[in-house]
Amino acid sequence: MKVLVANRGEIAVRIIRACRELGYPTVAVYSEPDRAALHVVYADQAIPIGPAPSxxxxxxIDRIIDAAKTTGADAVHPGYGFLAENAEFARACRDAGLLFIGPSPESIDAMGSKTEARQRMKAAGVPVVPGLTEAVKSFDEIAAFAAQAGLPIMIKAAAGGGxxxxxxxxxxxxxxxAYERTTSEAASFFGNPAxxxxxFVESPRHIEVQIVGDQHGNLVHLGERECTLQRRHQKVVEECPxxxxDEELRQRLGAMAVKAAAAVSYYSAGTIECLMGPDRQFYFLExxxxxxxxxxxxEMVWGVDLVKAQLLIAQGGKLPWRQEQLKPSGHAIECRIYAEDPARKFAPSPGLIRYMNLPQGPGVRNENGVYPGYTVPVFYDPMLSKLVCHSSTRADAIERMKRALMEYRIQGIETTIPFFxxxxxxxxxxxARFDTGFIDGLLPQLALGPNRLDRERVDAAIAAAAILAFEDAERVQLPADQDSQWKRAGREEAVRGGL
Amino acid sequence: MKLIARYEDTDIAVEVERHADGYRVTLGDRCFSVDLVHAGRYVRSLRLEDGTQYSLVHNRIGNMHEIMMGGSRIEVEIIDPLALRRKSREDAGGEGGVVKALMPGRIVRILVESGQAVEKGTGLLILEAMKMENEIQAPVDGTVAEIFVKPGDTVEGGAALVHID
Known part of the structure; x- marks a missing residue:
């Protein structure tokens, strides 16, 4: 089976890796500035699909389908973002005779509209956050809801997500x-201003449950992930479990997630996101x-490969695990390494990566999408890689993450490494005392530069800089000498040749 | 060689001399004997007399030295005092009043009009970069003299956006 990966960056590399292990040839697609991106140079084949703007x-969709036909690909993996939750794309693949590595277009449609998903979940007996289940037709309806429910409220794009x-x-x-901005962002990101x-659930935690189903009606859950820590509603650190x-709550969350997925006849890998209040009441979010x-x-904690499972399921294969066989082991933490400056409220920091030292060693997995000499473009999500550490306990995983972060060095652009x-x-x-507002509360501290070096280290750095400046100053005088030596050697050579 | 290290707006006198196989560095009232080796293009290992070792990632742009140690980074300017005297007078001036794009992006909306009085912090326009809408604010009180961009424009980092008198 030849697989076209309709994505870029680290996730495209991740998918190509799984395909390569299964012996499936891969096709990358790329925009003009991505010709030398890692996912392109890593794939077996690569096809250009247009200029920089996504x-x-x-x-x-048309160009990606064309690329699949041109290269003779049998299947398309959408990754996440871009077209991953676009039912029209899943349908276009199906119509073109390509396997879509994901759920059916019908499941995507049902869950793609937040308002429709809320209606479906309510009907299936899955708890949802209190609020509207229809998109509003005017600002007045938002104002009326705010007056009736009381602030704070969340305004959300009906077609939104992530x-x-x-x-x-x-x-x-x-x-x-807020209404106008959300409407404008909804139109520009999702092509639908509704x-x-x-x-708003006060002091919430963001917990999500991984589910996987096959096309034969089997569904399992793979426990929960802790995704509470966010900035600008974007997750930055995730943990499993x-x-x-606790185990009792995990069983309840898992059962709820399987029920929600079954309500839309779901197959492939999917995630039920929940909000959980301090009272441990949870609500379906999306x-x-x-x-x-x-x-x-x-994957680290449950010992599975979700991408391989997706590839198997898309081909009609049966789920490789039964619920009772699945047992979690240890604790894993992921830090999303972004090209952003934590000291400037995580402002984007695109540019040239001059030097990079990647973390290695026991229990460290780095899902990397860049390399030294690569220029991080301004057109796309600024995530460079995902650093994942696994160990037997949460405390050990934290220490392992600290060690890996110390090894992880990127020079040329600002990254979120010092923040982590x-x-x-x-x-x-x-x-583990935090809610979704935790990182925003740290911003003033981050602006001051959080990891102050002690005097010893600052002195050592200054001494090193002074020595390097001294060496450079000395080198300026050297070439003349070397030059004359070369000239002398050249002259001797010429003289000898003449003899 | 006598140098000045400028770190966090403080000038520190530094002297570097060759000593044994390495260097002797006098930094303010402290003196170290060290050796420094290059481990590849950017990594430097600084070793003190007692064997303490620091691994540094170093990059130099002009006089600015950017150094990463562990998870932290410092910037230090190393100045040759003779060169400094020449430069000091040239650095005044600048283009006060022109608000520039800090990063490349696309103009989504203009929030002010030419001739409008603004206070420091007033939103001038919305710049979308890396899928985020960012509000660009007035850095000073004043009057909007000219707007150089319109909605839909794509701008480079450093591009002039608005002139405030």
Whole structure:
């Protein structure tokens, strides 16, 4: 089976790796600036699909289908983001005789609209966050909901997901602007300006459950992931298992997730995202009908390969595990390494990576999408890699992550590596005391530069810089000498030749 | 060789001399005997007399030295005092009042009009970069003299956006 990977960056590399282990040839697609990207140079074949903007390349269904036909690919893996949750794309693949490595277009449709998903889940007896189940037709409906339910509320894109296109409103005078911004973002990211509102769950944790199903009606869950730590509603650290979920709660979450997936006849890998209040009441938030960014933490703890499972299931294969065979082991943490400056509220920091030292050693997995000499483009999500550490306990996994972060060096651009070092040392993180607002609360501290070096180290760095400046100054005088030696040798050579 | 290290706006006198197989560095009132080796293009290993070793990633841009140690980074400027005297007078001036794009992106919306009075912190426009909408704010109080961009424009990092008088 030849597989076209309709994505870029680290996830495209991850999928190509799974294909390679299974002996499946791979086809990468790329936009103009991505010709030398890692996923392109790593694949067996690569086909250009347009200029830099995603809507003219990675979002062009027609060009991707053409690339699959040109190369004789049998299947398409969408990764996550881009077209991964686009039912039209899944349908176009099916119509073109290509296997879509993911769920059916019908399941994607059912879960793709947040409002429809909320209606379906309510009907199936799955708890949802209190709020509207229809998109609003005007600002007045948002204002009416806010007045009736009371602030704070969340305004969300009906077609949204993955934390994009949503805004928290805590004050009435912010309401209109938040509505307009969310509508505008919804239109530009999801091509659909519809929004709705729901009550904001105070001090929530973000817990999600991994499920996998096959086309024969078998469904299992692979426990939960803790995804509470976010900035701008984007996850940055994920853990498996959640430090606040015990076995009893895990069984209840798992049963709820399987029920939710079954309600839309789901197959392939998928994730049920939940909000959990301090009272451990949980609510269905959305289903991600695709592989999740943070899937490696589940893979490490549950000893599975979700991408290989997806490839098997798409070909009609039966689920390789039964629920009672699946047992978690140890603890895994993932840090998303972004090209962002933590000291400037995580502002993007694209540019040339001059030097890179990747972390290695026991229990370390780095899902990398870049290399030294690579220029991080401005057009796409700024994630460089995902650093995942696994160990027997959460405390050991944290220490392992600190060690790996120390080894991980990227020079040329700002990254979130120093932020994660700070976080791994933070007493509240270590004690698992956090909610979704935790990182925003750290921003003032981060602006000061969180990992202050002691005087000894600063002195050592200054001494090194002074020596290097001294060496450079000396070198300026050297070439003349070397030059004359070369000239002398050359002259001697010429003289000898003349003899 | 006598140098000045400028670190966090403080100038420190540094002297570097060759000593044995390495160097002697006098830094303020401290003196170290060290050796420094290059481990590849960017990695330097600094070893003190007692064997303590620091692994540094080093990059130099002009006089600025960017150094990473462990998970932290510092920037130190190493100045040759003779060269400094020449340069100091040239650095005044600048283009006060022009708000520039900190990163490349696309202009989504303009929030002000030419001639409008703004206060420091007033939102001027929305710049979308890396899938995020960022509000660019006025750095000073003043009047909007000119707007150089319009919605839909793609701008490079450093591009002039708005001029504030």
């Amino acid at each position: 809507r003219e390349s990675y979002l062009r 934390g994009k296109g949503m805004r928290l409103v805590t004050r009435e005078d912010e309401l209109r602007q 929004v709705y509102a729901e009550k 959640s430090p606040v979920v 289903m991600n009908t695709r592989l999740q960014v943070e899937h490696p933490v589940t 070092t700070f976080l791994m040392n933070h007493p509240d993180f270590r004690a």
